[in-house]
Each structure stands twice: as structure tokens, then as C-alpha cells.
Amino acid sequence: MDRDNEFEYRRRWRLILGGGEADEIDRGESPCDGNGKGDRGADVELDPTDRIVDRAMESLYGSERYGGLGSSSPNLARWLGDIRTYFPTSTARILQQDAIDRLDLHHLLLEPEMLSAMEPDVRLAADLLSLDRVMPHTTKDTARKVIAEVVLALARQLTAPTTAAVRSARGRSIRNFRPRHGELDWQQTIRANLKYYQPEYRTIVPVARIGRTPSKSSLPEIILCIDGSGSMATSVVYASIFGAVLASIDSIDTYLVGFDTSIVDFTDRLQDPIEVLFGMQLGGGTDIDGALVYCQGLIRTPHQTILVLISDLYEGGDPELMLRRVAQLTEMGVQVVVLLALNDEGAPDFDRQNAQRISDLGIPVFACTPDRFPDLMGAALNGQNLDRWIDRQDG
Structure with missing residues (x-):
């Protein structure tokens, strides 16, 4: 290994392991050391930029739980500024979310100055929506701007593929x-x-x-029925945006219903997904059966209706009533699809017993990432076998 490569090797291990006692960790075998002996990074002199990066990481992932962040607004503001300056945007988002989760810094979301320094993303938008009820009035304008920035960015990303998939299916x-x-x-x-x-x-x-x-001239109906419980926060953000996009397509009729223990029909507000999100009131209990009863009342042509239930299936009411309702909708000819999550956060938490029993009715039950949702809608509108569609995605 030449001198430059050796220095870069030691520098990276120094940044990964941190300073002080952390440098003693790599006395064992290192994956980068072929001789079976660890390599130490303690003797590496970090340049000023690396020292800032090192301090930012130590503040969050250091041995002391609260590191160097504490509850001081100046420290938090400086740390947020550092991670936005010295890390890629995607990494900065991960770091700030880890700060919120690991160090329980939800209070920083309630301060306009802190909030304006953060990197907007869908997780941040979901956190802000979940705190809406306790958020001071002075912070709400800033929160709305952050959420609007996230929504507009996602809408730009998701509109074209969704519109193309739906129009292709309808024009076939x-x-x-x-x-x-x-x-x-x-x-x-x-x-x-x-x-x-x-x-x-x-x-x-x-x-x-x-x-x-030509395919049938009457318009198919798509009903998005969204669980507003706290665990579904990021799914709510994506579903609201997809609802707005679908509502803009004149070849289908789109409805959007949000629920916890109460039910709100947002169909007349779909042109403004931000208004939908702030009206969702995330949190509280869950009454899936009640929401399905409401959605059933919206259906005009069952054989041309796609009902997408987006829920982790933790039913707060009677699960038997919910299961009978789902079976009844299917018997009517409604194409029911259950999405356990609509996000890209990995495997979701969900009620496995309810999921299995709904699946036993022949209803697709799965988690879907936002990038695959447009194709899912296209496949459903084309009358494709969704179990086969899911298998192709998994393949």
C-alpha cells in the first residue's frame, strides 16, 4: 500500500471509529487488513474539515447518549448547519432523523429557527404532521412551508409515471x-x-x-382509504400526493378517505394535498370497518371500482366485522387491494393475523414502495392478476 492510500485508509477508519477510546476498537482483525492485525487510526491528524465532520458524528453517535448536542439551541443550529454543509443531502436527512429518534429531540421540530435549518424530506414531513396538535402557532407557518416543499418535490417526481401508467391502462x-x-x-x-x-x-x-x-366508456372509480394512525405517517404523505395526482386524471374518478376512529372524506380537497395532510390529524385509534362502511357508500359501479386500503390492519374495533366487510366488498365485485405500507422504509409492522385472513379471501395484501405504485394502479385498471404482478416485482 503506497503512502497516500495508507493515509486515506487510516483517515477513514479514524472517522468511522471516532477518537479517544473508540480508536482502541480496531486492535482486532480489520476487514481491510490482510495480515490479521488491526490498523490504528489514532495517529492520523485530521484536517479542519474532517474535524468538523468528526465532531458532528461524535455529537450524535458518541459514547454519551446526548453527545455534544444537548438542548442548547445554538449547538443544535450549528450541528444542523454542519451536517447540511459537509454531508450529502441524503446522508444529512438520515443524520437529522437519527438525532430526532436517538436523542429524543422532537422539541427542535417545535422551534421555527431549528425547523428552518433542517433538510426537508418525507420523514420530517410525517413527524411534523404527527406533532401538529401540540405545535405552537408560531411554528405552524414554518412547518407548512417545509411540508409544502416536500409535497411539491414528491409531486414532481411521482406525477409523470402515475399519469402515464393510468392513461396507458385506460387507453388500451x-x-x-x-x-x-x-x-x-x-x-x-x-x-x-x-x-x-x-x-x-x-x-x-x-x-x-x-x-x-374500445375499453368501457364509463369511468372506473379508485377509492384510497388511508389509515391515519401514527405508525402510518409516511404512507399518509405519499397516499395524499398520489390521490391528488389521480384526481387530476380525467379518465378516472378518485376518492380519498382518511380515518382513525373518525372518518373524513377529502375528495373535494384533493387539488391541495397539503390541505389534506393537515386535515388528516395523525394519531389516535383505528376503526377500519367504519371506514370501509363509508367507502362502500361511495361505490356506484362495483365491477369498475378499485378500493385501496392503506393500513397496518391493527383494528381498534371488532376484527370480525372488518373481515366480513372486506369479504362483502369482494363479493360485490369490488377489486380490493390492501397496502400494509406505502413508503420506502423497509418491512413494515402490521397485524399478521388480520393480513393472513384477508389474504385467504383472495385479496392481495402487501407493502408497496412509492415508485411501484403507478404500475400497481395500471395493472389494477387493466384487470391483471395482482398476485402475479406482485410475484414479478419480487422477482
């Missing part, structure tokens, strides 16, 4: 083997009948006629 025609003259697909018909070409007459006998019949 149905193959028809007994077409009327105006529905005849000449190109497909000629290709299918090439084997019946008659050389002496220099013509094709159209034994098989293939046409395209």
Missing part, C-alpha cells in the same frame, strides 16, 4: 375476434391470415378477423 383497447367493420384491425388481420395466401389470386383469405373494441 380490447382484442375482438368478431369485429364490426369499423373496428377491424387490418394489420393484425393480415398478419394472422398470411398462411391463407392464395398465389393464383394474389390475395389473402381472411379466415380470422381481428379487431379492437
